[in-house]
Amino acid sequence: MDLPTHFAFALAAGLVFTNNPEVALLIALGSLIPDLDREYWFIPKKIYSDEQIHRAGLHNVFMMALVYLISPYLSLGIFLHVLQDSFTTVKDRGVEWFYPFTRLVKRGRLDCEGNEQPLDPKERVYFYQEDPPGLAKKADSDLRPSYDDNECRPVPWRRVYGFAQNSQILDRSFLIGSIAVILVWFFAPGNTFHIGTLMEVRSGSYSVIGVGFAAILVLFFAGEVDRRGHNPKLGRFNFAKYPIFASGIILLGVWGALMLDNIERNLRTIFLSNPVSVIMVAIIVPLAVFGVIKWKTRRGREGIV
Structure with a gap:
């Protein structure tokens, strides 16, 4: 979705749920951060599009966790941004929530046409299916992979895709609805906040x-x-x-x-x-993930994400 939509939605959510303009502005600021991965930052365009950096590099839970160490409100803004982008279609490349760990899985169990593929003895974990090139070519020109439209490459379907095209009805509905919520909050009876507060x-x-x-x-x-x-x-x-x-x-x-x-x-x-909780999360979560993978792939079986 567009930046004004992300900003307005995050600001509205912050005002409604915290009733604190300062906190709401921090949440809104956080909502702008993820789309910095749409900028090339001097990465060659072919590498940028083929590696599908947009909606991956900064649109993931690990980015949220990292920014949480700086400010939970900025992290919440990133979460709201990524949540909204999960509604968008393949044209905007959806969201790769668990990048970069999703890149460890190299294949889909089904190819891009939905046909069963022979198992690779070197691979144990698969995504269910591969990303169809016919959908990937619908992306914006700078986000479109450079391989041939009909080439069936082993690229797992790592992303969450939704039903909404950017800049269309849902995007505009989010934007206008969020502005309406902000205005209602601003002019609500008993609200002591006023425009002069911004000047202080x-x-x-x-x-x-x-x-x-x-x-x-x-x-x-x-x-x-x-x-x-x-x-x-x-x-x-x-x-x-x-x-x-x-x-x-x-x-x-x-x-x-x-x-x-x-x-x-x-x-x-x-x-x-609560340092004990932090240590437990840092140790138990990786061990649990590793244990599930080993259990589901025991005796040479393949596991499907």
Whole structure:
């Protein structure tokens, strides 16, 4: 879905469930982060499309867990973004929730036409079927794999696809509905928040969030210049992507420095308030996953995800 839709939906959810504009803005800021993997970041276009980086690199649960260490509200924003993108069709490449571990599985049990494939003695875990090239070719041109449309490659169907095409009815419904919710919250009787509150810098919190928004938007701008640099009309401005990108990185560093106290408090809360739980999760979850895989593939059997 489009960035304004992600932003409005996350902001509306934050306002309704926390009744705190500062927290809601952090959630909305987090909702912008995942689509940075749509920007090429100077990766060759062929590698970018063939490796299917978009809706994978930053659209996954491990990214949410990493950002949770910085701020649970930013992590919630990423989750809401990924959840919305799970409704979109193969044209926008769905969402690869468990990237990069999904890349460890190399084949589907059924080929791209739904036919049973002979088992590979070197493989023990399979996805159920492979990604049909006839669907993959419907993706936007910069997201479309470069292999032949009719070539049946062993690419497992790793992604979650939905029913909604980007920029169509559901996207616009999310956007307009979210704006309506924000307006209802803003003008609700008894709401003490008003526009003047936005002009106040309470302990610098809004200004810190503003630096975060500036960093993300500058990085988006650098990525857009890079993506569109091959256009004959815009190509002469392609050199600008380097200083813009550097400016975004600097702003991101400034934002991180301003957030340092919040990050330290968050880490203390996570690791010091209940360290036993953290250790148990870090140990038990990997052991459980490993145990299930070994159990389902024992005696040479294949396991299907």
